[in-house]
Amino acid sequence: MHAIPDEIQTPEIVIDRDVLERNIARMAETARAKGLQLRPHAKTHKIPEIAALQLAAGAVGLTVATIGEAEVFVERGVDDIFIAYPLWLGARQAERLAGLSTRARIAVGTDSVEAAENMARHLGSAAGGIEVLVEIDSGHHRSGVGPGRAVEIARAAAAAGLRVTGVFTFPGHGYAPGMPVEAAEQEERALREAAKLLAEAGFEVSRASGGSTPTAALTGATAATEMRPGVYVFGDAQQFELERCALGDIALTIAATVVSRHEGDGATPRRVVLDAGSKIIGGDRPAWATGFGRLIDHPEARITALSEHHATVVWPDDSELPALGTRLRVIPNHVCVAVNLVDSLAVVSEGKVVDRxxxxxxGKNN
Amino acid sequence: MHAIPDEIQTPEIVIDRDVLERNIARMAETARAKGLQLRPHAKTHKIPEIAALQLAAGAVGLTVATIGEAEVFVERGVDDIFIAYPLWLGARQAERLAGLSTRARIAVGTDSVEAAENMARHLGSAAGGIEVLVEIDSGHHRSGVGPGRAVEIARAAAAAGLRVTGVFTFPGHGYAPGMPVEAAEQEERALREAAKLLAEAGFEVSRASGGSTPTAALTGATAATEMRPGVYVFGDAQQFELERCALGDIALTIAATVVSRHEGDGATPRRVVLDAGSKIIGGDRPAWATGFGRLIDHPEARITALSEHHATVVWPDDSELPALGTRLRVIPNHVCVAVNLVDSLAVVSEGKVVDRxxxxxxGKNN
Known part of the structure; x- marks a missing residue:
């Protein structure tokens, strides 16, 4: 592993550009080999320079979660964006969405008759310029409807003046040990059934969108036309612990310093404390995770507690505790929330800062 | 409860100014009644306007967690700041800290001989202008040392040229059901013992700093000279579930909209999905919490899952599911991390937006 460049003041987020570029190329190749279009989810990075690398590698466009994210990327010249979210529009959001549709190909999600009719009502004459994909619940049980309800929603959307072009789903239940294969199978079945029902009802279904980083290699090309993985650009501790990436695939870490060091005794743990806490690592911790992130050069250590500016790292007895002042690299559990905590980050190549x-x-939440 | 003003586009953070001012006045009164100085932790709000209200109500100065936070508040005229953190300084941080000490009274923490010597070495001739408080571990087992080691660290700091003026501790183990009383007792014992040992060793101990929102009413005035609660200005779902505040004391909520609605069946939960996720609510969830936050007007509902832009809210069978498009107010579990996710927020009074x-x-992490 490369050392942290001296000019970095910790804590700070650092991207390894070489690993990033390798990850981007590999996912592009995976999509090509499967005959799927790649529409990476840009909520992971929120960085125009990375979007440009993804598009240059063959991505057909971007996925985002909010109108605000779409505005940033359209402003930087991206011309094909899917807001993969069941939007409930107010007057102001409808104006913003209509504005976007004059500058780029825009698709949005919907999962109810009410939301589709509300969207069309607010969009008025702009409704026909927006593509709509019906969201299908393939087993994650968040938003989305069962495939059997897709036709009813598509018909209401079309009757209200929207342009229905397909279906999408997010197999988020694949983010757990032992789940990716099953989630990908359910995704494939759900997309195939929903697309078939829509086609039988007379809709021209040109898009069936699925995918996530844990299931990307498994997304069924017999049902889907495109996939939307996000995290793959950086990897993170969740993906590592789910065995969806290796330590060498981790492109983003938080540079941190040991500020407190305790050999421990019967009553207190043997630990160091780092100056990176939940305000830069992010506080996400799924029940199956082994801690609040990992140390890239010390797989034996565990982050057992996280405050806003402290990570408590417990060390096994047979491994030497790092000295005070040692700089270490933390892999966040969920990289999307870590990136969203900083205004800018350092880009390194071969141990040197080459860009910011x-x-x-x-923060573009709405 | 007041409705969400129409001009708010969800999701957005909203502060109720009247509740905020009441919370500030009440904690100021608590501190006065106990004979303790109040030095609120500004990492909770990070907002100069709120710091000004706290100082006007009698706070002696502010607490912050990082040099970057101190820079923002000194720039706005705050002249007495305690960086309650065991800093490990590099050259650039030392320059910044020295710069602050020419403009305000600055104190910092330390919990090791090595960190104190490193700090003094980097500060050079500026060392004498910085007050140092030795961090004591009163049972939280994060940073800090047992009271018995305070003298050794204070002596090293003084020998290196720093000005040791006292001790501090954070009773963070009070953030759990049934723990505030025990944590406050341990805090009081630890501060008293450490201060006594330092005084016996010849140090003039003018500061013994403790406190947190869950223990604020319990902080022992026989040992402490000041307390540093932060969360009390807003309250949050953690404090509510720990019974440290009532729903009427909650000054900050996230305005959100129902974007997806499902009556549920045997296989899927009866739920609504809100457009506010971990990127605005924050992902913190202690094991004892009942969910990922609460709805201020629906104490019966539970946020069972949180993605970046979706909150899944399960509703009991005997309570009507809110309609699509309904605007609801979410109380975050941990308000400090929610505020840190937005660049600005709306201030309301009696249901009207009166300020931003x-x-x-x-994001001032270093």
Missing amino acids: WDVAAR | WDVAAR
């Missing part, structure tokens, strides 16, 4: 990128779409 | 405040110290 702004997280241009940070 | 910038979160000026957002």
